[in-house]
Amino acid sequence: MANKSGINLKLANLENREKRLGTIIAWDGSASDLVRESNYKLRSEKKGKSCSGERGKACKLCELKMPFNQQTMCTQSIVACQVGNIPDAILIEHSSIGCSAMHTRFNVGYKMGLIRRGKKVENIQIISTNLLEKDMVFGATDKLRQSIQDAWVRFKPKAIFISAACATAIIGEDIESVASEAEKEIGIPVIPLSCEGFRSKHWSTGFDISQHGILRQIVNKKPKKQDNLINIIALWGTDYFTQMLSPLGLKVNYIIDMATVDELAQASEASVTATFCHTLGSYMAAALEQEYGIPEVKAPQPYGFAATDEWLRSIAKVLHRENDMEEFIISEHKRVQPKVDELREKFKGIKGFVATGSSYAHGIISVLEELGIQVDGSVVFHHDPVYDSGDERQDTLGYLVENYGDIEHFTVSKTQQFQFFGLLRRVNPDFVIIRHNGLSPLASKVGIPAFALGDEHFPVGYDGIIRLGEALLEILARKKFSQVLQRHVKLPYTKWWLDQEDPFILAKHPEILDEEVLDEKNIEDKKQEILL
Numbered sequence: 088m089a090n091k092s093g094i095n096l097k098l099a100n101l102e103n104r105e106k107r108l109g110t111i112i113a114w115d116g117s118a119s120d121l122v123r124e125s126n127y128k129l130r131s132e133k134k135g136k137s138c139s140g141e142r143g144k145a146c147k148l149c150e151l152k153m154p155f156n157q158q159t160m161c162t163q164s165i166v167a168c169q170v171g172n173i174p175d176a177i178l179i180e181h182s183s184i185g186c187s188a189m190h191t192r193f194n195v196g197y198k199m200g201l202i203r204r205g206k207k208v209e210n211i212q213i214i215s216t217n218l219l220e221k222d223m224v225f226g227a228t229d230k231l232r233q234s235i236q237d238a239w240v241r242f243k244p245k246a247i248f249i250s251a252a253c254a255t256a257i258i259g260e261d262i263e264s265v266a267s268e269a270e271k272e273i274g275i276p277v278i279p280l281s282c283e284g285f286r287s288k289h290w291s292t293g294f295d296i297s298q299h300g301i302l303r304q305i306v307n308k309k310p311k312k313q314d315n316l317i318n319i320i321a322l323w324g325t326d327y328f329t330q331m332l333s334p335l336g337l338k339v340n341y342i343i344d345m346a347t348v349d350e351l352a353q354a355s356e357a358s359v360t361a362t363f364c365h366t367l368g369s370y371m372a373a374a375l376e377q378e379y380g381i382p383e384v385k386a387p388q389p390y391g392f393a394a395t396d397e398w399l400r401s402i403a404k405v406l407h408r409e410n411d412m413e414e415f416i417i418s419e420h421k422r423v424q425p426k427v428d429e430l431r432e433k434f435k436g437i438k439g440f441v442a443t444g445s446s447y448a449h450g451i452i453s454v455l456e457e458l459g460i461q462v463d464g465s466v467v468f469h470h471d472p473v474y475d476s477g478d479e480r481q482d483t484l485g486y487l488v489e490n491y492g493d494i495e496h497f498t499v500s501k502t503q504q505f506q507f508f509g510l511l512r513r514v515n516p517d518f519v520i521i522r523h524n525g526l527s528p529l530a531s532k533v534g535i536p537a538f539a540l541g542d543e544h545f546p547v548g549y550d551g552i553i554r555l556g557e558a559l560l561e562i563l564a565r566k567k568f569s570q571v572l573q574r575h576v577k578l579p580y581t582k583w584w585l586d587q588e589d590p591f592i593l594a595k596h597p598e599i600l601d602e603e604v605l606d607e608k609n610i611e612d613k614k615q616e617i618l619l
């Protein structure tokens with residue numbers, strides 16, 4: 088039976104974020120409105136239940152219903168860039184080859200990550216069963232069995248993951264049984280992951296699915312406690328955490344990307360678990376605390392002075408090393424503050440815009456505020472009204488609003504290019520910070536320089552304030568280039584759409600789509616507009 092957290096590692100599968108946490112992908116309003124509607128406290132008490140106490144009917148935030156998605160990632164892709172980035176494991180994608188289209192990009196991210204962590208650089212090792220038409224008719228479990236054998240003979244991995252896809256879910260492939268048979272036969276963990284793209288409306292469920300599989304089949308079930316080991320649930324970022332935790336002399340165990348199978352196995356042996364982003368770390372950190380009693384850091388994320396202080400103090404408290412950390416915090420403030428003051432002078436009157444994943448955006452906005460940069464607009468790619476721990480100290484949006492003030496236009500939208508122009512026009516920022524870099528060309532085309540933030544640890548901690556500030560000075564220096572670009576580039580949208588003031592008008596009035604399509608004259612007008 089699942090406990091209060093809703094995490095049950097006995098089950099091969101887990102609840103999607105939208106059901107477990109009440110995640111939404113479309114919303115428009117102020118940050119303070121979203122904090123109020125999210126009602127973190129109430130949700131943490133009733134997580135997984137409706138207000139009437141009925142399980143499986145989580146209270147929903149009022150979400151805008153968009154009639155279509157222009158583009159998106161999926162849970163299967165996220166699984167590929169998580170468990171597909173474990174150097175001594177193999178991922179078999181039981182899917183058509185089109186589901187592997189992101190691999191070239193993921194390969195670059197993986198290699199960059201290996202370089203940043205000082206590990207041997209190699210290509211990602213992902214195999215596709217390359218489902219064809221006849222496989223969809225007759226099934227493809229034999230093909231999967233053969234792929235497992237091939238992976239074992241060719242790579243001798245320490246673990247094999249198998250990811251499902253829309254196609255395999257539609258024809259009902261029994262991946263679990265095949266994995267279980269293979270595990271007995273070859274004697275290494277063979278881990279089935281139900282990550283078919285259509286199962287969840289937001290890709291971040293893919294983080295949870297990857298972590299669930301690792302927790303069930305890789306993490307050491309009989310851990311031998313390592314007092315100086317800290318789990319940091321991360322992506323591909325540079326190792327800034329070792330320096331940040333230097334006064335405690337902790338050894339950092341990064342999870343999942345670039346970690347070996349043995350490093351993942353020792354996650355249950357750590358003394359504490361933390362993360363740079365509660366969106367990413369929520370499920371695994373809560374599960375490690377629930378199953379192995381490893382305390383999860385109950386604090387906002389380490390961005391800006393105040394939250395970094397709280398994050399470090401929280402770790403020190405778990406380890407009973409508060410005094411060591413207090414001295415470090417004082418000396419770090421003294422070292423960093425003068426440079427931050429200098430940067431603040433340079434950013435007077437500058438406005439920024441953040442377009443990233445959910446709780447990560449809350450952290451970056453804190454750093455911008457520390458630098459004296461005004462933020463009155465942001466778009467996050469989804470919103471979790473509560474995280475798995477249900478602990479209010481992790482309410483990062485609430486923390487942001489309480490400590491740095493409201494953000495007038497705080498939008499939730501899943502990397503929808505067609506809305507991005509309208510969102511930027513509302514606030515007209517001097518620069519944008521973007522994590523999913525497909526959006527950055529559009530910002531440049533409308534004359535706004537974009538910082539495609541590749542190393543996600545860049546703004547972390549005290550030094551992160553300086554790193555981000557210095558990088559932004561260089562980004563602002565490109566403003567002229569973006570303005571020149573704007574003069575020579577035409578956006579691929581109709582005048583009708585570009586004239587709309589509300590980027591969510593199609594959610595509020597989906598009937599417009601029918602009217603537009605039915606009106607042939609309108610179509611002709613629009614064709615002319617595009618041709619001009």
Ligand code: SF4
Nearest residue numbers: 161163186252253284
């Ligand atoms: S799993 Fe489904 S949504 Fe994801 S890439 Fe494959 S077909 Fe597309």
